[in-house]
Amino acid sequence: MTQANFQPDWVCAPSETIKALLQKNNLVPEELASSMDVSSDCVDGLLEGTLSIDQALAERLSIVLGVSARFWLAREEKYQMQTLVVKKKSEENQRRQWVRDLPYAEMVKLGCVKKCTKWQDKFQEAMSFFASSSIAEWQSSYGRLASVAVFRTSAAFVPDAGAVAAWIRIGEIRAEGIEGQGWDSKKFASALSEIRTLTKNKNGKFVISRLSRICIECGVVLIICPSPKGCRASGCARELPDGRRMILMSLRHKTDDHFWFTFFHEAAHLLLHDLNDVPIDGPNLFDTEDQMEIEANSFASDVLVPSDQQFLLQRKPENYKSVLRLATQLGLGAAVVVGQLQHRKIIGYDRYNFLKSKGIWNAINSPITLETE
Numbered sequence: 001m002t003q004a005n006f007q008p009d010w011v012c013a014p015s016e017t018i019k020a021l022l023q024k025n026n027l028v029p030e031e032l033a034s035s036m037d038v039s040s041d042c043v044d045g046l047l048e049g050t051l052s053i054d055q056a057l058a059e060r061l062s063i064v065l066g067v068s069a070r071f072w073l074a075r076e077e078k079y080q081m082q083t084l085v086v087k088k089k090s091e092e093n094q095r096r097q098w099v100r101d102l103p104y105a106e107m108v109k110l111g112c113v114k115k116c117t118k119w120q121d122k123f124q125e126a127m128s129f130f131a132s133s134s135i136a137e138w139q140s141s142y143g144r145l146a147s148v149a150v151f152r153t154s155a156a157f158v159p160d161a162g163a164v165a166a167w168i169r170i171g172e173i174r175a176e177g178i179e180g181q182g183w184d185s186k187k188f189a190s191a192l193s194e195i196r197t198l199t200k201n202k203n204g205k206f207v208i209s210r211l212s213r214i215c216i217e218c219g220v221v222l223i224i225c226p227s228p229k230g231c232r233a234s235g236c237a238r239e240l241p242d243g244r245r246m247i248l249m250s251l252r253h254k255t256d257d258h259f260w261f262t263f264f265h266e267a268a269h270l271l272l273h274d275l276n277d278v279p280i281d282g283p284n285l286f287d288t289e290d291q292m293e294i295e296a297n298s299f300a301s302d303v304l305v306p307s308d309q310q311f312l313l314q315r316k317p318e319n320y321k322s323v324l325r326l327a328t329q330l331g332l333g334a335a336v337v338v339g340q341l342q343h344r345k346i347i348g349y350d351r352y353n354f355l356k357s358k359g360i361w362n363a364i365n366s367p368i369t370l371e372t373e
Helices: 014-024 029-036 040-048 055-065 069-101 104-109 119-129 135-147 161-176 185-200 204-217 256-272 291-304 307-313 320-330 334-343 359-363
Strands: 220-224 235-239 245-249
Touching: 014 029, 014 040, 014 055, 014 069, 029 040, 029 055, 055 069, 069 119, 069 135, 069 161, 104 119, 104 161, 135 161, 161 220, 161 235, 161 245, 185 204, 185 256, 185 291, 204 220, 204 359, 235 256, 245 256, 256 291, 256 334, 256 359, 291 334, 307 320, 307 334, 320 334
Parallel strands: 220 245
Antiparallel strands: 235 245
16 A cells, blocks of 8 residues: 555544644643743643644744644644544444444345445435434434343343344334324223233234224334344334324244334333333243333233132143133133143143144235225
């Protein structure tokens, strides 16, 4: 690399030259301030590199330190130019890295952004997708949210903040296109008992349609969207810009028992917690020490199996027919009962999985029309 092509990623401020000349002339800052007839704050600014050298300061420095005013002005100009170059290079590197951290290929597949070759074009596409004008603006909203994402999974897995942010934004965009009532917490809380009865229905299309309708009437938009690569989220509760609420789910585990527990878990966040502090829920909702997550788990368990009925889940069923009878007694779908028994370690995770239907998972792969009265 020739000297002409060398572009350092650092700058040398005029303050370094001033310090060197002070040392050479055996001067201390106080003496420099006195000789220049300026305040100590002014000299401190010059030595710290926070004060720019103008014509007046250049002439005073020239008199005291014995170097021409032209030199100091040129030194300041070169420093400012170098600073701009380094800043531009730093911003470019930051933008490149930001694009790399996004699951861009996945976002293209989902139709969120256009396929691009140049990173600059990808950057503009992604910024438009997130409705942000800068990385700082993105960071203050989606970046902050993704950074507090707490996943209940192995310590070996680190969630990708870019993938988390993309998944949430996809949910928001889809929610924006759905009209509905304003958020009504009391109405939503009251509706949970009716929603619970839907666990017995194996018709996935009907369930999603009816559930979506009930939620909309309470000011809640239910969005089911697979999470992109790097985001192992199962659920998220958010407040939308218009004040409504959103429950975003990925159906990561596909079976109906996971769907229902995750739904009521997110419902708990809507009703109990400040959504600015609520973590995003990962693959294992129970592997957590977070108090809000513990409360949400308890809430979901109590909705599915009220406290006065939980004793019914303490005995190991003799066979699958016993599970079906128990489901009828509890007024729940068999898939939910199996999931509860497995979680409570009453039965092994290999028992009665054939009762765990995937009706909802199958339904989202085909068109769904909102159920009407």
